[in-house]
Amino acid sequence: MKQYGIGSGGAFAWFFQRVSGLFLVIFLLGHFWLLHYAISGEFADFETVRARLALPLFKVLDLVFLYLAVYHGLNGVLMVIHDYVHKGFLRIVLVALLWTLGLTLLTCGTLTIATFKA
Amino acid sequence: MHYKWKTGMWAWVIHRVTGLALTFYLCLHIWVVSTLSSEATFNTTMKFLTSPMFKLAEIGLLACIIYHSFNGIRILIVDFGKGAYYHEKLFWGLTTVGVLLWLAGSYPLIMHAVGH
Numbered sequence: 001m002k003q004y005g006i007g008s009g010g011a012f013a014w015f016f017q018r019v020s021g022l023f024l025v026i027f028l029l030g031h032f033w034l035l036h037y038a039i040s041g042e043f044a045d046f047e048t049v050r051a052r053l054a055l056p057l058f059k060v061l062d063l064v065f066l067y068l069a070v071y072h073g074l075n076g077v078l079m080v081i082h083d084y085v086h087k088g089f090l091r092i093v094l095v096a097l098l099w100t101l102g103l104t105l106l107t108c109g110t111l112t113i114a115t116f117k118a
Numbered sequence: 119m120h121y122k123w124k125t126g127m128w129a130w131v132i133h134r135v136t137g138l139a140l141t142f143y144l145c146l147h148i149w150v151v152s153t154l155s156s157e158a159t160f161n162t163t164m165k166f167l168t169s170p171m172f173k174l175a176e177i178g179l180l181a182c183i184i185y186h187s188f189n190g191i192r193i194l195i196v197d198f199g200k201g202a203y204y205h206e207k208l209f210w211g212l213t214t215v216g217v218l219l220w221l222a223g224s225y226p227l228i229m230h231a232v233g234h
Contacts, residue, residue, distance in 0.1 A: 018197065021190045028187070043164050046157045066148070073141035080134065105148050112152045 013075055020072040027065045054118035066109040074102045125206045133189050136182040143179060173231040177224045184220050188212040 034052070035044045052058045077098055085091045150167070153159045166172075192208050195201035201208055 018194055022194060025187045025190065028183070043168050045164060046154070046160045049154060049160075069144055070148075073137070073144050076134075076137045077141055080138065101145070105145060108152050109148045112148070112154055116154055 013079075017072060017075055017079075020068045020075075024065075024068055024072055027061075027068070031065070050116075050118050053113070053116050059113055059116070062113050063110065066113065067106070070102060070105050070109070074098055074105075125209050129189055129192070129209055132185060133193075136186040139182050140186055143182075168230070170231040170233075173227045177227050180223045180227070181220055184216045184223075188216045 039048055081094050153163045192212055196205050
């Protein structure tokens with residue numbers, strides 16, 4: 001039988017997509033408030049970011065936000081690939097590219113936040 | 119495959135399209151914020167992103183964020199609550215609130231773009 005959709009093993013992905021989505025909405029409200037309203041100048045400049053990242057709590061929250069967003073976004077793309085690409089080889093190539101993108105984004109984002117000297 | 123083009127189907131299609139757009143934005147966002155490694159580069163980049171073209175693009179970004187968040191909340195209510203019984207009403211209710219929120223959020227962006 002030709003298999004459509006995400007196939008087996010998708011229960012966790014299905015559930016965690018919803019959990020991460022809910023947390024992203026909550027995080028995003030804070031993100032919007034801090035970066036578009038609770039700022040003194042025209043935009044959040046380096047000094048604004050520096051002052052916040054001086055607090056370890058902000059670094060931890062930003063990292064959690066980053067990981068949830070990358071997971072949620074790329075898991076969504078994975079679902080789209082699973083829905084439309086059924087050819088084995090192309091599917092493997094696309095999923096491999098997606099993992100490469102994901103690891104690049106996680107590395108880049110983690111370095112930006114974790115190595116920032118406030 | 120046969121699609122039934124009713125409210126739920128449109129809700130799903132737009133959720134996908136906005137989701138892909140937001141993931142694309144996320145990639146750009148992580149890249150832009152990585153300029154934090156240099157104070158001068160970061161400030162120059164952020165200043166550049168306040169130009170009218172980007173402010174107008176942010177109106178589209180805001181639409182994607184509001185739609186995807188609100189429809190996401192609707193999905194949670196349908197999947198974990200009793201939303202399946204009133205998912206269409208929920209869709210139009212949330213859409214109304216979302217459009218109002220989008221208009222309110224677009225106003226400062228437009229004002230900024232035209233230079234007030």
